[in-house]
Amino acid sequence: RNKPAARAAQLRARIDDANYRYHVLDDPDIPDAEYDKLMRELEALEAEHPELATPDSPTQRVGNAPSSAFATVLHEIPMLSLANAFTDGEVEDFVRRIVERLEIDAPLFSVEPKFDGLAISLRYEDGVFVRGATRGDGARGEDVTANLRTIKAIPLKLRGNDWPAVLEVRGEVYMPRAGFEAYNEKARASDGKIKPLVNPRNAAAGSLRQLDPRITAQRPLAFYAYALGVVEGGKLPDSHSAMLKKLREWGFPVSPLVDTARGAAGCLAYYARIGAQRDALPFDIDGVVYKLDDFAGQRELGFVGRTPRWAIAHKFPAQEQQTR
Numbered sequence: 001r002n003k004p005a006a007r008a009a010q011l012r013a014r015i016d017d018a019n020y021r022y023h024v025l026d027d028p029d030i031p032d033a034e035y036d037k038l039m040r041e042l043e044a045l046e047a048e049h050p051e052l053a054t055p056d057s058p059t060q061r062v063g064n065a066p067s068s069a070f071a072t073v074l075h076e077i078p079m080l081s082l083a084n085a086f087t088d089g090e091v092e093d094f095v096r097r098i099v100e101r102l103e104i105d106a107p108l109f110s111v112e113p114k115f116d117g118l119a120i121s122l123r124y125e126d127g128v129f130v131r132g133a134t135r136g137d138g139a140r141g142e143d144v145t146a147n148l149r150t151i152k153a154i155p156l157k158l159r160g161n162d163w164p165a166v167l168e169v170r171g172e173v174y175m176p177r178a179g180f181e182a183y184n185e186k187a188r189a190s191d192g193k194i195k196p197l198v199n200p201r202n203a204a205a206g207s208l209r210q211l212d213p214r215i216t217a218q219r220p221l222a223f224y225a226y227a228l229g230v231v232e233g234g235k236l237p238d239s240h241s242a243m244l245k246k247l248r249e250w251g252f253p254v255s256p257l258v259d260t261a262r263g264a265a266g267c268l269a270y271y272a273r274i275g276a277q278r279d280a281l282p283f284d285i286d287g288v289v290y291k292l293d294d295f296a297g298q299r300e301l302g303f304v305g306r307t308p309r310w311a312i313a314h315k316f317p318a319q320e321q322q323t324r
């Protein structure tokens, strides 16, 4: 009788946990073959008892109905753009302006890689993924929910239960280099059936804007969270770094390269550290981002148009694009 439902619940918990360990902790605890076996058992169970296949089931990632066009999504909280710094002096000016406005010294920054992918916004209601959109022009983006569901790094439902009733998480969809190379290896051996991708960034954008989610599902996409949008019905930590820790607890991948640093010197040391390992990273980055860590300080500094006064992107020199 309700044994199938109990077994399905047990399988889902085990699969969700395996996904969390693989994508968020980067510490998988079961081999892929066993993971696939659990998924096949859950798919069989749901085939016999369709009422078990709820939208947040791990088997419901790949829809089979291509859409004719993408609906438009209004970003209630606009997706921001970052000012760019290219020299150490510009970074020192950025920090000095904050020091002078807030009358503090050696402010603490959250320091993060700037991923060369596609900015997106994910909306969760009561802990369930309900909608995802591209950045678009910052005010309006395209509804690519069906495509985002195919990305295993994006949770279909949140872990724990201390998340806000409505939570929007912003981050970057990107294509890891290994996935990009492997895809092009297959494309070159496909006798022209599969077109090679030009570079990981364009590949990520193109993959997310496929009208058929079954095509997106074939693409090796990943995701890192780095900011919030709308938050309703919940208390948030009082700093960006503490908020990133909560996002990890709720099931979102956050780059392990994220750190905190004090003042301009701390930021520039981080830039040098990440720059030194840039070519060895498993994904493309085009710079690093410094964000004042304290949320109260961010609110006090505010914005110039859509650009926060409390954050800046410090870019690397352009990388020679490998032509393929």
Ligand SMILES: Cc1c[n+]2nc(N)[nH]c2nc1OC(C)C
Binding pocket: 080, 081, 082, 112, 113, 114, 115, 119, 226, 227, 289, 291, 308, 311
């Ligand atoms: C546009 C953007 C891009 N990035 N990239 C990272 N790592 N953080 C980050 N934050 C951004 O905007 C926030 C300041 C909301």
